[in-house]
Amino acid sequence: MALIKLAKEVEARRQELLRRINMAPNGTATIVRMRSDLLRIIKECPHLVPIDADLKHLLSSWFNQGFLTLERINWETPAIVLEKLIEHETVHAMKGWADLRSRLAEDRRCFAFFHPALPNEPLIFVEVALAKGLATSIEPIIDEQREISNPSYADTAVFYSINNCQEGLYGISFGNFLIKQVVQELSHEFPHLQNYSTLSPMPGFCKWLKVVIDNPGKYAIPDDNLALLGQLHGNSWFQDSESVESLKPLLIGLAAYYLMHAKKGNEPLDRVARFHLRNGAILERINWLGDCSDNGIRKSAGMLVNYVYRPSLIISNHESYVKNHTLAISPNVAKLVPKTL
Amino acid sequence: MALIKLAKEVEARRQELLRRINMAPNGTATIVRMRSDLLRIIKECPHLVPIDADLKHLLSSWFNQGFLTLERINWETPAIVLEKLIEHETVHAMKGWADLRSRLAEDRRCFAFFHPALPNEPLIFVEVALAKGLATSIEPIIDEQREISNPSYADTAVFYSINNCQEGLYGISFGNFLIKQVVQELSHEFPHLQNYSTLSPMPGFCKWLKVVIDNPGKYAIPDDNLALLGQLHGNSWFQDSESVESLKPLLIGLAAYYLMHAKKGNEPLDRVARFHLRNGAILERINWLGDCSDNGIRKSAGMLVNYVYRPSLIISNHESYVKNHTLAISPNVAKLVPKTL
Amino acid sequence: MALIKLAKEVEARRQELLRRINMAPNGTATIVRMRSDLLRIIKECPHLVPIDADLKHLLSSWFNQGFLTLERINWETPAIVLEKLIEHETVHAMKGWADLRSRLAEDRRCFAFFHPALPNEPLIFVEVALAKGLATSIEPIIDEQREISNPSYADTAVFYSINNCQEGLYGISFGNFLIKQVVQELSHEFPHLQNYSTLSPMPGFCKWLKVVIDNPGKYAIPDDNLALLGQLHGNSWFQDSESVESLKPLLIGLAAYYLMHAKKGNEPLDRVARFHLRNGAILERINWLGDCSDNGIRKSAGMLVNYVYRPSLIISNHESYVKNHTLAISPNVAKLVPKTL
Amino acid sequence: MALIKLAKEVEARRQELLRRINMAPNGTATIVRMRSDLLRIIKECPHLVPIDADLKHLLSSWFNQGFLTLERINWETPAIVLEKLIEHETVHAMKGWADLRSRLAEDRRCFAFFHPALPNEPLIFVEVALAKGLATSIEPIIDEQREISNPSYADTAVFYSINNCQEGLYGISFGNFLIKQVVQELSHEFPHLQNYSTLSPMPGFCKWLKVVIDNPGKYAIPDDNLALLGQLHGNSWFQDSESVESLKPLLIGLAAYYLMHAKKGNEPLDRVARFHLRNGAILERINWLGDCSDNGIRKSAGMLVNYVYRPSLIISNHESYVKNHTLAISPNVAKLVPKTL
Ligand SMILES: [Mg+2]
Ligand SMILES: [Mg+2]
Structure with missing residues (x-):
């Protein structure tokens, strides 16, 4: 008392x-x-x-999850909501209403959380592409000229962008619930879906890489590699096919190392990796030159990552993560980690 | 920190x-x-x-007020909601669907608060009669056979019943907001309304009266009065016109005393009086034999009280109450208090 | 021109x-x-x-079908709609709101057609019981005290009452569309349903039978049968077990004859038979003492009929009916027709 | 029979x-x-x-008027509806979503008719500006950079654009109902509105003028005027201030003559004039250089017309028109008609 x-x-x-x-x-x-x-x-x-x-x-x-409602966003959604999506899409920025319309086409899905006291205010939204197989790059997904495919033939749902809309709710997490509920919605609408995968940036990679380069001794990087990494200046190195060829294995290896071993406390340093691995996803694949936009090159050195949500493993992965800080890594990614950086 | x-x-x-x-x-x-x-x-x-x-x-x-929505209840309301009104009306119990329908007729209004996470679950509801002049008794209001009058000629809104529906929300107060919002709604729909009044029981009166009778010395009740009060046994004394004649001035005086001077801490002992006076209403009138139902006789000795909400005085009354425990009492009621009980 | x-x-x-x-x-x-x-x-x-x-x-x-909307009726439907169901249920009259509520319980479905220009006005509604096997009598279906079963285990949808609500739309037929759309709705909600059957009265049977009895010569009825039929006076013959025993084969045979051979033009004389057989249903079974209500005894001599809608046969049955006036009769009913009346 | x-x-x-x-x-x-x-x-x-x-x-x-619903269009309207407005605005074409948003701002209103069988398909829509005084030119109204004024101070509703959206409903008239219902809606929302006026093109004026010029004898046009009219070539004559000065009185006079005397049968030749005068509006004013867009210059020689709907006169004007082909013309316009063309 x-x-x-x-x-x-x-x-x-x-x-x-x-x-x-x-x-x-x-x-x-x-x-x-x-x-x-x-x-x-x-x-x-x-x-x-x-x-x-x-x-x-x-x-x-x-804003307890129990008070939120998941709503499908499509071309029948009020314009006042849609303009907020255009405004808050920062992962793969939208070029305007035509771009938005293309992302809401028949072969795409978009969902958002709303709170009853904030009508017309999406809290967070996720954009999904319905595709055949895991997506490896973003460009074909957001291409406004792409051929629209029939979503009932899709086997994979690609979560290619998740964005928060409310600065005032910073630090209050909705993302994991969003993904779980959207997986449920999609599995109802498309019983044939077999894979639920993200196509995600590594927003902290280049920042971390700079620290590594600036401290070559600490990380024991061979001089050859250091020289190669010297080519990373600017935003257009990826257009030089020679550079690209020589940098590819090195950067993929570094990315695998970064995702698995760079830590903040006991958890991955990369906030996107931390988010999905904590949620129970598997780090499935690293895609070379998956995002050659300015933003993609500058932050993630152009790479995109597939985190895969396998419904039957989500809980056990999540528990291993929380209890033992174990990360669920696919063998294909695990073997990419180089012996020396 | x-x-x-x-x-x-x-x-x-x-x-x-x-x-x-x-x-x-x-x-x-x-x-x-x-x-x-x-x-x-x-x-x-x-x-x-x-x-x-x-x-x-x-x-x-x-269940903060900011999350509640006020909804009009009428015959277009889902049955699943309406049956909860029938169930939770305890002030003036409903006899079934026909009674309910009569209370939702053209000359009546009903409003309830809802919370978005509890669809189809009214939290609290108020029943209102649109009438000419302050109502003095309940019977004509809930009479299913009454003539339905045109509500646009009404000058008075009579709040004749307020009920909570959720036992699990006991002690969380919605009533004052409900009244304020309903006054606003009604003044929009019927700009000619001049009075907003309740027709309320005194649910603690008879209980208090019993204590008084059992302690005649403490309250200094004259023997004559004590003898008169001896006639109050049972539930049908009000049908004996002689008793009624002699009891009327005595009981009205006791009721006025009870409402104004019987206290719980610094506030009125009667929970209904406490509620309305704290909200800023005025204790306007005590109506003799306003409710001769079993319940009305047993708890309130058949009397009903008008608490009047005068929009321009609500705030000042409320503040006087909160700061100085001052009760807003009309002169007509004030002069009813007897010199000796 | x-x-x-x-x-x-x-x-x-x-x-x-x-x-x-x-x-x-x-x-x-x-x-x-x-x-x-x-x-x-x-x-x-x-x-x-x-x-x-x-x-x-x-x-x-x-009121072209293309403008109507099919809506599920349940306990969340506005009371103003529900009271119209109580009012217009004439096949198996409702005893009030409790009876209605029981017919909208978890193991029941109800659907109605609405027109956008007549809000809150059902045009026609159908009541469905979800059950195991074809229903043979109405009493257990509308019994308010029945045990509510889990509808997901049902294999049969029993259409036990169809009623029009708008006298002003007399002669404009919605019923066939209603049944087709409801079959579709139910097959979506309950993929395990195997049978769609009615439990229907023969509203013209007793009237026809009276004509037969009054013209024994014309119909060549044996004297023995005529004598038996003499017991049909009043509304309680079915309670005399001896009568019942002897009347049963005779009346079932007459019912089978009536449904198959009594005509109005080229079509069945009985309007319910005409309706379902024209729609493509099969006359599947005649149930003895399926409806012993006053109404059931007086019009249908207590019998109820199952017309079965087999989705794969609806179109061919309908076409045979329209082109050749062929009736789809199950062998079990066909063999009930007596050689002499 | x-x-x-x-x-x-x-x-x-x-x-x-x-x-x-x-x-x-x-x-x-x-x-x-x-x-x-x-x-x-x-x-x-x-x-x-x-x-x-x-x-x-x-x-x-x-598509009888009784089946249509009037709906307010604003920024909360689904994008699928809004894009149809952009597409079908042909009177004053929209430049895209920003232009649309500006036309749906706080100081504007937009309404459309819908039919329940065609969800998300506006049939016809009207754009309204809430302003002080009759508008004389279109440019300030559709200026995206204008200052948004508080609509509660407006005294005039300007109907500046009406458009049909369904080619398949050509010849089925909704416009008069639309205007009447919108006047009603606006008078409810803004009780202070005093004028309901259009700002309308004369879509047939230049075509008619060409016929006049080509038949100078028939219309007895003075040679001076003919010479002046020779300056009308192309789409930019209005930018030459000298031309404009000399043409102004001549063209305004011709416009007044055209609206009042050019006929198709017994009715005005100009379809917009015909529409509003038949509906009961008054031809109130002709505005010089009210619309200098390409379209405005080419069809209406840059002029815009105010037709005013005075609620108390609508019915009598309409009846005079229908019975006697009388046009309601303000004195100020009447006196503009020149003695000779
Ligand atoms: Mg707390
Ligand atoms: Mg016709």
Whole structure:
């Protein structure tokens, strides 16, 4: 009983204030925007951290998965929602309404989470291509001129882009639920689907690689390799077929090493790897020159990764990850890791 | 910063468990039902009180007014909702579907709060009669044979019944918001409305009166009055016109005294009086023999009270109540209080 | 071209008037009600027949199947719709809301057609029981106290009642589409269903039988049978087990004869038989004492008929019926027809 | 009775076929498309005219105003509907999604008619600007950079564009109903609106003017005027301020004459004038250089017309038009008509 009182005392009166704000018209939207504003200045204002803690505590509780609804996004979706997708697609940016329409065509699916108190505000959305076999590069997927195939012949669902839309909900995770529910939806609509795979960037790879190059001693990189990596300057090295040929095995090896061995605490350093491996996916394949956009070259050295969700293994993979920090790696990727960097 | 950590530690891990349960299908309904079950046994199991505290904390947060939607209830409402109104109407019980239909006729309004995670589950509902002048008794209002009048000629909205539907949300208050929002809705639909009044029971009056009678010395009741009050036995004294004549001034005076001076802490002892006066209403009138149903006679000695919501005074009344425990009483009621009981 | 002009001239100006009425608020409902009123008096006012012809022409066009929507009726349906079901169920009358609720339980389905211009107005509805095997009597189906079974184990859908709700749409047929679409809906929801059968009255049987009895010579009925049929007076003969024993073979034989050989033009005299056999169903079985309600005894001598819709045979049965007036009769029914009445 | 039979015989069996087609999935859409296809080739295939007559007869009946719903179009409308607006706006063409969004901003309204059998298919739509005073030119209205004003201060609703979306419904008129219903909607939302005015082209003016110029004798045009009109070549004469100065009075006079005196039968030759004057509007004002787009210069010599709908006069104007072919012309326009062309 004393604990009950202590908890009440300790819980900031600020939380009560926030609960009252929430009762006003558009209260929830206001609070989410408050946190978004707060996060923009928090680095300069460390004394605001406790306020953020309260905001995050409340928002986590209010945006509990049990209150979210998964909705299919297509060309019948209101424009006010669709424009937010265009705005928040940062993994593979959209060029406008025609690009969006192409990503919502018959051979594509798109789903988003919504909260009842934020109508017309997608929280997070995932774009899916229905294809034959695992996709190896992004360009054919987002090509507006591609031939639209009949999705009922597809055997693979490729999750090629996941984006959050609400800065004010930063750090409150919806992604794993989103993937699980979308897998369920898709398996209902397309009982013939056999594979659920991502086509994902390694957003931290080049940053990590720079550290490696700058500390050749620590990582014991052979001089030959260092010389080769010197060609990585700029954003167009991948167009020089000679460079590409010599860099390919080296970079793929480094990528495999990075995904498996570069850590933040006990978990993968790469936030995308961390997300999918923690969720129970398998690191299945690394695709050379899968994304030659500026963004793809600059962050992931043009590579894209397939993480595969095998429904029967998701739980056991997730548990091994959480208990023992074990990563589910396919043999094909495992053998790519070089003996020396 | 230390406070943040303390708050996290203190907050029961049970709350995290509840948040996880909420993510399962029908999670919210399950948790509400858990609390309903808990409340049924809590008197025998005081060690469960902390669990109830956690449940109430979470549910208060989740059922924040900002997440509720006010919906009009009428004959186009799904039967699954309507049957819950029949079931939970305890102030003036419904006799079945025909009675319900009559209470949803053109000259009546009904509104309820819903939460998006509990579809088809009204949380609380209010029944309103659109009438000419303040209603003084309940019988003509719920009479199925009454003549249906055109509501656009009404000048008064009579809130004649408010009921909660969710035992599991006991102690989480929605009523004041409900009244405010319904006043707003009605003033939009019927710009000619001039009065917003309740027709309310005094559910604790007879219980209090019994204490008074049993302690005549303490309350200094004259013997004559005591003798008169002796006629109150049973449920049919009100049919004896002689008794009625002699009891009327005495009981009305006692009722006025009860509503104004019988206290629980600094607030009115009667929970209905407490509710409306705290909300900013005015204790306007006491109606003799307004409710001669068994329930009405047994609890309120057949009287019904009008609490009037005057939009321009709601806030100031509420603030006086909260700051100084001042009750807003009309002069007509104030002068009913007898010098001696 | 001359024909176009002729058609325009011939088409009554009344139709244009009706088209204008339809543009007013609630126009369609008004026109449907006009026809309903008209039909009530048309026998006394034969000069109104051309007006009815125009009304029927327009309403047939407007209530074209392509404009109707099939909707599932259940306990989440608005009360304003449900009360119309209670009102218009004439095959097996409902005793009130509890009876209705029981007919909408988990092991039952109900569907209705709606027209967009008549919201909340079911045009026709069908009640379906999900069961194991063909139903032989109505009582266990509409028993409010029955045990609710899990519908996913059912192998048979029993269409036990079809009713029209709009007198003003008399003679405009929706029933065949209704059955086809409901079969489709049910086969989606319950892929294990193997049989689609009705449990139907023979509403014209007793009337026909009376004619037979009154003209024994014409129908060459043996005196013994005539004597037996003399016991049919009143509404409780079926409770006398001796009568029942002796009447059973005789009446079943007469029913089989009636359904197969009593004609109106080239089609069955019984309107229910005509309806289902024309739609492509098979006359599968005659059930003795399947409906001992007053209505059932009085019109159908207590018998109920199973017409079975076998999806693969519907079209060929329908075509044989339309082209050659062939009836699809199961061998078991065919052999019931007696040599002499 | 004979007439009933004749009507039945005369009515083409084709109509019955069409009614059956309508029962198939997407039947109505198919029939509308059939007519659209038919109209494209009908000039070359006069033997198809009777088929078109039947199609038009049926579609007129099915798309009776009583079956249409008026819906507000805004940025919450599904993209699949919005793209059809972009496609079918031919009066003042849209430059894309940003232009559309600007026309759906807070100071604008857009409404469309829909038919329940054609979901997501607007039949006709109208674009409205909420403004202060009658608009005199189109450019500020469709300027994407304009300042958005608060619509509650507007006193005038400007109907600046009406477009049909369904070629297959050619000749079936919805426009007059659309305007009436939109006036009603707007007067509800904005009780302060005082004027309902169009800003309309004269699509037949330049074509008529050419005939006049080519027949100077018949129309008795003074040589001076003929010489001036010689400057009208091309699409940029309006940018030459000297030409403009001298042409202005002449062209305005000709426009007034054209609208009032150029006839097709007893009605105005200009189809837009015919439409609004028949509906009960008043020809209020002619605006010089109101639309200098290519289209505006080429067809209407850059002028735009205000037709004003004064609710209290609509019916009497309409009746005078229908009975006596009287046009409601404001004095200011009437006096513009020159004595000689
Ligand atoms: Mg908390
Ligand atoms: Mg016709």
